[in-house]
Amino acid sequence: MKHERLCGIIESILFVCGDDIQLQTLADALGHTIETITEAVDELEQAYLHDSRGLMLKRFNDRLQLVSKSDYATYVERVLQPVQRQSLSQSALETLVIVAYRQPITRQEVEAIRGVKCDYSLQSLSNKGLIADVGRKETLGRPILYATTDDFLSHFGLRTLKDLPELPANFPNTDNSVQLSMEIEQA
Amino acid sequence: MKHERLCGIIESILFVCGDDIQLQTLADALGHTIETITEAVDELEQAYLHDSRGLMLKRFNDRLQLVSKSDYATYVERVLQPVQRQSLSQSALETLVIVAYRQPITRQEVEAIRGVKCDYSLQSLSNKGLIADVGRKETLGRPILYATTDDFLSHFGLRTLKDLPELPANFPNTDNSVQLSMEIEQA
Amino acid sequence: MAFIFESKEFQGPLDLLLHLIGNAKINIADIFVSQVTDQYIRIVSQSEAMDMEEASEFIQMAATLLLIKSRSILPPSPEETENPDENPEATLIWQLEEYARCQQLAAQMQDFEEAASRLFSKLPDEYPLPPPQIELEGLTLEGLIAAFMKMQARFLGKEKEGLAPNRVIRLDEYSVPRFMGEILRKTKRGSLRFTDLFSENPSRNEVVTLFLALLELLKLGKLRVSQAHSQAEIVLNRNNKEVQPLET
DSSP, rough: OOHHHHHHHHHHHHHHOSOOOHHHHHHHHHHHHHHHHHHHHHHHHHHHTTTOOOEEEHHHHHHHEEOOOGGHHHHHHHHOOOOOOOOOOOHHHHHHHHHHHHHSEEEHHHHHHSSSOHHHHHHHHHHHTTTTEEEEEESTTOOOEEOHHHHHHHTTOHHHHHHHGGTTTTTOHHHHHHHHHHHHHHO | OOOOHHHHHHHHHHHHHHSSSEHHHHHHHHHHOHHHHHHHHHHHHHHHTTTTOOOEEETTTTTEEEOOOGHHHHHHHHHHHHOOEEEEOOOHHHHHHHHHHHHHHEEEHHHHHSSOOOOOHHHHHTTSSEEEEEOOOSSHHHHHHHOOOHHHHHHTTTSSSSOOOOOTTOOOOOOHHHHHHHHHHHH | OOOOOOOSSSSSHHHHHHHHHHHHHHGGGGGGGGHHHHHHHHHHHHHSOHHHHHHHHHHHHHHHHHHHHHHHHHHOTTOOOOOOSSSHHHHHHHHHHHHHHHHHHHHHHHHHHHTTTTOOOOOOOOOOOOOOOEEEEOOOOHHHHHHHHHHHHHHHHHHTOOOOOHHHHHHHHHOOHHHHHHHHHTTTSEEGGGGGOOOSSSOHHHHHHHHHHHHHHHHTEEEEOOOOTTSOOOOOETTOOOOOOOOO
16 A cells, blocks of 8 residues: 555544545645545555455545445444435436436426426425536526536446446437427427 | 454444444344454454554443544544635734734724724734733723734744834824823823 | 226326336337327326326327327328428337336436445544634735835825824814813803803714713712703802812
């Protein structure tokens, strides 16, 4: 290990914080470059692979969080009250998938694909912090554009959007869908 | 390590738990004897001694808690409480000049020179450790006397107060000001 | 076919159609040559206990299916363009395919969600922190001197304009000791009516200060006041028993 002490320090900080923390915050506070911090974090991640370690790193975008190892989750739940797991409803999940693959996207565009009103599921995803309003589309009515957040990545254990499951062939193109939905509505 | 996996499982449980936990609870949940659990915990404790680890065990009686390593406390503090950078406002600087050249000086005397209320800027300079309360003037109302601190010298790179630049001409004279302010009050 | 329809079981009309296609074991593209569309229309028309809010989307789809059915029976109208993108059959098939992929991805995402939910985090520690550290920046002697120069310029500017500092103005206007002296001077020659103390248009500040001065003189026993009755003028007189007047 090249950055032994730094690994220990980062582990200590992540432990106390509990929450996720930005790499930049660590770099600033510890007076290291992002590169050095990233190297140490990679080492730490590597060390956690060992069976004798009960922790692992959850990395998403430029964020970092210390979590318990998923392999040992059943043991954790044996000792502690079953930790509450919140999963998303089918309709929220469908809406989220569309936003994830077609971001930034408007409500109308999401609805064109799902064929149903999505105000409620967009609102609920927004309240959960999984998606956020990222601006307005420069078109008639200037509708709100939605995109996924860092919390979205964390909720699904993804490091970046590139880790999303590969898009099946012929996945709908949003622009087409809008056009389609207009036709459907006027049909 | 004899109990590698068990060490990892215990670490996982202690991490999620946060609080202290009884050895017996671990033994019951994991289906091991207290002796085996104790052996694993000893191994874990040993492993935490390494610099690359940021955690340590707090053991008391038959209880066990995972805590951050005290050696790294200063780094944790740096992240949780970053140093705040601030600069002084024009009014604070003016007040500071007056205190620096006319110390020890009362608030009334500073106000007589600046012609405006100075409670706020004196308070803020005092909070920043640049000036301090050094006693009371033996006059009506026994007002607080302010003077600059050693921090003041170090911030401005001065060795002693004698290193302050020579007083430019026409600097309002405190004695006069005091006299004026006294007149106001006693006229 | 016994099918009890509960709109809540389906995520909208596309979900129901896909369900029927799945039951019929056909390709999405074969929807119009199968019994699926008829089944759909029958299910929607037979279901009575449908919430209008949710039903509207199902009914709209039924209308689209009916339109498609009627088009297959009637000869195409002459105005109709031959753009395949604009015919409702192609549109619906495309939408169904889109939605089917979306459901497929949603299922994969559910697996991710499940896996991620096995990662437990920990609550932040209640960590005792020292008082916050403040680092002052931009503190230079030059800055200090500049502040001084600015202040001095302001000072000199005021003097040049002949403006006496505020404090001198206040001194001339109202002060309890000054008014005390004035009252004593005015009562030297004999009794004085209280109202005569005030200037023509006294400010609130003047009235209050004068009144305080009067009270102070009464307290010190330097003055007497008398009044014939409660509505009468208050008259002030020097207390002659007082040996040492304030002003000499």
